[in-house]
Amino acid sequence: MTLGTQIPHSPDRDRTPAPGSTAERYLTALRALGVQTLFVNAGTDFAPLVEAYAQEGSGGRYPVPVLAGHENVVAGMAHGAYLMTGQPQAVMFHVSVGTANAVCAVINAARERVPMIVTAGRTPILEDGAVGARDTAIHWAQEMYDQAGMVREVVKWDYELRSAAQVEAVVRRAVSVACAQPRGPVYLTLPREVLAGPATDGPRGAAPVAVPAGPAPDPTAVRELADRLAEARYPVVVTTAAGADPDAVEMLSQLCERYAIGVAEAGPRYLNVPADHPFHLGLPTEAFGEADVLLFLECDVPWIARRGAPRDDAFVAQAGLDPLTSAYPMRTQRLDLGITTATTSLLTALDAAMADRADRIPPERADTLAVRAAEHRHRLEATFAxxxxxxxxxxxxxxxxxxxxxxxxxxxxxxxxxxxxxxxxxxxxxxxxxxxxxxxxxxxxxxxxxxxxxxxxxxxxxxxxxxxxxxxxxxxxxxxxxxxxxxxxxxxxxxxxxxxxxxxxxxxxxxxxxxxxxxxxxxxxxxxxxxxxxxxxxxxxxxxxxxxxxxxxxxxxxxxxxxxxxxxxxxxxxx
CATH class of the missing domain: 3.40.50.970 (Thiamin diphosphate (ThDP)-binding fold, Pyr/PP domains)
Structure with a gap:
């Protein structure tokens, strides 16, 4: 955070924010839409919010403010809170310089699909004539032509609050876009004089947020995948981030155990399956030599060629919310079948399809996978003894x-x-x-x-x-x-x-x-x-x-x- 030196100003320019300021309305809208905490690193642009919290009294109307001494800490805390709750989190930084300090954390949130409402003050637009107008030299130096440009490549949406009349609509839009699949951060700038202005016009109350359901898999693709998995000699599901949805952990574990499918983890960033799963084969490179059917489920980088790749004759499916990982400028690992889907939706559909094909599963497959999983555990124990x-x-x-x-x-x-x-x-x-x-x-x-x-x-x-x-x-x-x-x-x-x-x-x-x-x-x-x-x-x-x-x-x-x-x-x- 970078703060300027406050310069004195004449008493006739002192102004007190009117009751029912836009800042109060903004904080109320956040809380009404389920944002319980506002992680902050404050600056000169926060004055209307400070006044709003001072007027809140005993609390309860606004998100609880949690202050930390660096923007990277603030955004990281919001990231961790989301991982525990599954609920969207809000952060606020000091104008351009605060955003700059937090860009690294925003990129982390974007790549992990964290619905973070990233907000920052905006240097006052007006040089005089309104509550919240510029009153210190730093308000000229910190203004940028395009402050949101620092994060635009990685956020799903960016906007600037322009009027008290649109507060609820803007907050609702921010939350709904952040929470729609694939989830991710959004960025909202808040000019100080807009926050400080009276909120006397426009509609009140926060309508429910409408978040579209995650994509369901194409039934034809599910049937083809199920046919391949059922008839394979050595099928393997490889995942990096299926466990980003905790509900998927048990579903994936049961699917693999029920239908004798191996499971491997490529650079896991979540707990995807329990470590003691009976068909856990370890790293995908340990399975590539035998695997004839591979499902890469939520793998942004399914394999690295110089470390090992699937056999040329193996059937390769890739599935997830974005199976091509289109946010990455270059990523060309091959696929024979691609399925755009939420993880739990695919696992539900695949479980039903596999049940219809259970009689086609080779009877010796479970024993083969169990032996390979045991060999993996023994190698692991020997390596790390x-x-x-x-x-x-x-x-x-x-x-x-x-x-x-x-x-x-x-x-x-x-x-x-x-x-x-x-x-x-x-x-x-x-x-x-x-x-x-x-x-x-x-x-x-x-x-x-x-x-x-x-x-x-x-x-x-x-x-x-x-x-x-x-x-x-x-x-x-x-x-x-x-x-x-x-x-x-x-x-x-x-x-x-x-x-x-x-x-x-x-x-x-x-x-x-x-x-x-x-x-x-x-x-x-x-x-x-x-x-x-x-x-x-x-x-x-x-x-x-x-x-x-x-x-x-x-x-x-x-x-x-x-x-x-x-x-x-x-x-x-x-x-």
């Missing part, structure tokens, strides 16, 4: 975290926590960094989740680089301010692993690999991260060896669950 003392590695940290968390705990993972080791089983308990990779997401999202579901244990699993991106001082301040005790586990190896991994991938035999070139990835010397949380009254520890890891995790969980304190473990990991 390790010592119980000595240096800490990220796989060993994942294993320790899995051992101390209960099934209801919610994990927000930004890179290091391996879902294959965490073995989560309950829908809505695992979320991975959004597809856009906008860093600094997990800790703010964990805070928003805790605000929306205070009874849940919430964990942010972050690397040291991602933790720095999260504006940790602002995050821990928000945790203390709003009473949001979350556990942050920092896997700290003092470098950006993603940069090193990319270099190894592109130049496996290059000089950089041979010489361990690290000037663009080395983050040492690292701060004492535990002090960050202690500065906001939380529990902080540095952990350096495996012997101390599990006791430290249990102490941190006790601080969060029993003492109501936020906690952070700075876990020094081997490179």
């Amino acid at each position: 390790g010592p119980t003392s000595g240096a800490i590695t990220k796989p060993l940290l994942s294993r320790a975290l899995a051992e101390v968390l209960d099934d209801d705990a919610v994990v927000f993972n930004e890179y290091w926590a391996d879902p294959r080791i965490l073995r989560r089983r309950t829908p809505g308990t695992y979320f991975y960094l959004p597809a856009a990779g906008g860093l600094g997401w997990a800790l703010p999202a964990a805070l928003g989740a805790k605000h929306a579901a205070p009874e849940r244990t919430v964990v942010a699993a972050v690397g040291d680089g991602a933790y720095l991106f999260a504006n940790p001082a602002a995050c821990h301040h928000a945790s203390a301010k709003h009473g949001l005790p979350v556990l942050t586990v920092v896997a700290n190896n003092a470098r950006w692993d993603a940069v090193d991994a990319s270099t190894r991938s592109v130049y496996p035999d290059g000089v950089a690999v041979r010489t361990d070139e690290s000037r663009l990835s080395d983050l040492s010397p690292q701060p004492a991260f535990a002090r960050y949380v202690e500065a906001s009254g939380g529990h902080g520890e540095e952990v350096t060896d495996l012997d101390g890891l599990r006791p430290a995790l249990r102490r941190a969980l006790h601080a969060v669950q029993v003492e109501g304190q936020q906690a952070l473990l700075d876990v020094r990991c081997a490179r």
Whole structure:
């Protein structure tokens, strides 16, 4: 947030907003349409909203304001709150500069189809002559020709509120567009003098929001897919984000178990099926060699050619709200059948179609898939088995975290926590960094989740680089301010692993690999991260060896669950 220096003005230009301001009407409309919380990072454009909240009295008419010290934290909190509630969330920033700080988080929300009502003040249009007109020099410097242009490529709709008469219609439009499938953020600018003006004309009351139902699959396509799946020798469903709808988790699990269909996960960003599903085959590359029919369900990047691809003779179907992932400028993985559909709609229709074809399923298929799933589990256990003392590695940290968390705990993972080791089983308990990779997401999202579901244990699993991106001082301040005790586990190896991994991938035999070139990835010397949380009254520890890891995790969980304190473990990991 960037604020200008206030300059004095003459008493005859002081104006008090009239009762029933547009700001009051706007906040009332948000609440009437189900927006319970307004996550904010405020500035000079908020004056009418400040006055409206001051006049609210005991509260209840407007969304509850939740303040955080950085826009990325604000938007991340709204993202996490949506993941817990499934309800649209609203945020507001300070004009152009506040929006600029939040663009990364808005891109994350767009790629994950989060219905976020992103609002920002707009520099007063009028230079004089109205309540809310320009009264500080920064109002000239912060004005842009096209403020919404910063986010237009990733939001579904953008608009500027122009009159009190249209408040309810504009808010209704924003909520309905954001919630229509595929969901996503919208952007609304609010000029200060419009918010400050009287709201005496136009219709009142908020009509119900009409959100179109999600698309249903084409019946002919469902029949073809069911024929292929029923007659296949080795059919596999591959998913990345089916679990974005928690109801889909059980439906997909039962479909695969009932009709002997394997399931694999490509970079899962949600819990899509329980980790102990009897036909869980692991990564899709582990199944590509045998799979003769593949259904890629909500996979924005179904496979990466250099890491493995389906057989040339395999039948490939892709299904989801946007099976071609049309928001991505280039994405050409082949498909033999494409189905535009909501996940649960497809699973419902496919279950019925498969029931009619159950007698065509090869009887030996279930045994084959069960054997392959068991082989996958054995490989996994062998790969991630390790010592119980000595240096800490990220796989060993994942294993320790899995051992101390209960099934209801919610994990927000930004890179290091391996879902294959965490073995989560309950829908809505695992979320991975959004597809856009906008860093600094997990800790703010964990805070928003805790605000929306205070009874849940919430964990942010972050690397040291991602933790720095999260504006940790602002995050821990928000945790203390709003009473949001979350556990942050920092896997700290003092470098950006993603940069090193990319270099190894592109130049496996290059000089950089041979010489361990690290000037663009080395983050040492690292701060004492535990002090960050202690500065906001939380529990902080540095952990350096495996012997101390599990006791430290249990102490941190006790601080969060029993003492109501936020906690952070700075876990020094081997490179």
